[in-house]
Amino acid sequence: MRRTVLILAVLAAQLYGEPAFAGGPPKNGIRWARDFDEAFAEAKERHVPVMIAFVQDGEAQNDEEPAVVYPDAKVVKASRALVCLIASRGTAKDHGEVSVTEPGSKSRNVCSKFGAVSCNEHQKIETLAFRQYTNGSINTPCHIFASPDGKEMFRAEDYVDSAALMRLMKQATDKLGPGIGAEEYEQLQQTLKDGESLFATKAYGAAAAKYLVLSAKALKIPAVDRARDRLSEIDKLGAAEITAADQKTQAKDWVGAYSQLARIAVVFKGVRAEKEARARLADVEKNPDAGEAHKLAALEEKARPMIAQAETLMQKGQTDKAEALYRKVIQSFPATPSASIARDRLGIGEPPATPPKAKDGNPK
Numbered sequence: 001m002r003r004t005v006l007i008l009a010v011l012a013a014q015l016y017g018e019p020a021f022a023g024g025p026p027k028n029g030i031r032w033a034r035d036f037d038e039a040f041a042e043a044k045e046r047h048v049p050v051m052i053a054f055v056q057d058g059e060a061q062n063d064e065e066p067a068v069v070y071p072d073a074k075v076v077k078a079s080r081a082l083v084c085l086i087a088s089r090g091t092a093k094d095h096g097e098v099s100v101t102e103p104g105s106k107s108r109n110v111c112s113k114f115g116a117v118s119c120n121e122h123q124k125i126e127t128l129a130f131r132q133y134t135n136g137s138i139n140t141p142c143h144i145f146a147s148p149d150g151k152e153m154f155r156a157e158d159y160v161d162s163a164a165l166m167r168l169m170k171q172a173t174d175k176l177g178p179g180i181g182a183e184e185y186e187q188l189q190q191t192l193k194d195g196e197s198l199f200a201t202k203a204y205g206a207a208a209a210k211y212l213v214l215s216a217k218a219l220k221i222p223a224v225d226r227a228r229d230r231l232s233e234i235d236k237l238g239a240a241e242i243t244a245a246d247q248k249t250q251a252k253d254w255v256g257a258y259s260q261l262a263r264i265a266v267v268f269k270g271v272r273a274e275k276e277a278r279a280r281l282a283d284v285e286k287n288p289d290a291g292e293a294h295k296l297a298a299l300e301e302k303a304r305p306m307i308a309q310a311e312t313l314m315q316k317g318q319t320d321k322a323e324a325l326y327r328k329v330i331q332s333f334p335a336t337p338s339a340s341i342a343r344d345r346l347g348i349g350e351p352p353a354t355p356p357k358a359k360d361g362n363p364k
């Protein structure tokens with residue numbers, strides 16, 4: 001055990017007031033997982049090994065790992081084929097921490113020595129890993145490779161340089177067989193997230209396009225299962241809307257039927273319901289009794305390019321521009337199916353059937 005060495009070195013550093021890792025955390029270094037259990041849950045989904053790196057402070061060979069080996073671009077790239085945990089007892093006082101803000105999340109503290117995790121997080125990981133993978137002592141640096149179920153595959157109880165560490169990583173991934181790399185996994189998660197937010201705004205066709213990307217993957221992961229569930233949900237929703245439109249047609253409510261079908265054609269763009277809606281819209285257009293619906297159709301023709309553009313902007317994440325265009329559709333063509341879609345997207349309700357008029361004739 002080298003823990004005695006560690007304590008003396010840290011004491012020395014504190015006594016002489018040496019700044020702890022003044023350069024800040026390594027940029028683009030290994031993306032250490034922040035939680036022991038979550039690391040294994042992710043490893044299970046991806047079918048990849050977990051590497052647990054035990055590193056102590058204040059000893060030359062231990063220090064070499066985070067100073068030289070872990071920030072090595074080749075090592076970082078190889079590490080993406082696994083889930084990596086850093087097990088260190090060092091405190092925020094020992095290592096120093098900096099606050100970072102990642103896109104789309106709150107700011108958090110990150111350890112200046114290892115990066116990616118806070119000192120508190122790597123301490124907790126050390127406690128759990130030490131309990132699970134040692135008999136009360138360990139020679140560090142030590143790299144333990146475990147299968148997703150937590151079973152140790154093998155360990156290397158000594159200093160490893162970049163080439164040696166990459167060999168170990170490859171040995172572990174080869175032993176386990178093909179898994180999902182971190183890039184692909186993160187992309188899949190992002191695609192699901194995009195699909196879910198489109199689904200929430202009832203842009204079912206656009207959401208389906210995201211879900212289809214996921215469902216085409218021959219992967220047994222929750223994101224793919226979720227996407228498949230959503231696709232059948234979208235099919236059911238579309239079928240229900242078509243049925244409702246058909247009931248309006250049977251009741252000779254041509255305007256009602258037209259409005260609903262035109263909505264379906266936009267909202268369910270690219271999925272089965274769109275095709276069915278378009279066939280029925282053609283029938284309404286041919287129907288000589290549907291004069292009022294034809295007037296509405298003429299207005300909808302004008303609104304359609306605007307709503308199509310707004311939908312595209314929204315899917316590209318240009319929310320502000322999309323919202324401005326939705327408002328324009330509502331203002332210019334308030335009675336059209338496109339305006340009804342725009343209200344959905346902006347989360348505002350349908351207006352009363354006959355809007356109250358002010359004295360000057362403008363709607364209130």
Ligand SMILES: [Zn+2]
Binds near residue numbers: 092111113114120
């Ligand atoms: Zn730390």
